[in-house]
Amino acid sequence: MECPTCSSTQLQRNGYRNKVQCYKCKRCGRQFLESYKQVRYSEDIKQLCIRMYQKGMSTRTIEKMTDIHHTTILSWIRE
Ligand SMILES: [Zn+2]
Incomplete structure (x- = not known):
């Protein structure tokens, strides 16, 4: 997993939304879902x-x- 904005792998788990794992990037602060990158x-x-x-x-x-x-x-x- 990496941040879709800055490609950092310094991610923090940020709870679940509709049973999908949410992440928050420690570098740029971007929040995104686990499946975000594949569907983009x-x-x-x-x-x-x-x-x-x-x-x-x-x-x-x-x-x-x-x-x-x-x-x-x-x-x-x-x-
Ligand atoms: Zn980032």
Whole structure:
């Protein structure tokens, strides 16, 4: 698990909402649900970002074009 905003793994369990574990990021204070990351972007968008990176675009450029945080894009590239 990591923060969807800053990718920090310094997370604090923050109770349950509709039986889903909630987390709070210790770094940026963002609160989110355990399933948040999986439902956020489709596989198509993910593959598109990876292709843009392979064509030589920086993660910051892709971030500006797609509104997807560059750390999310980086985590896809590292997979
Ligand atoms: Zn965070």
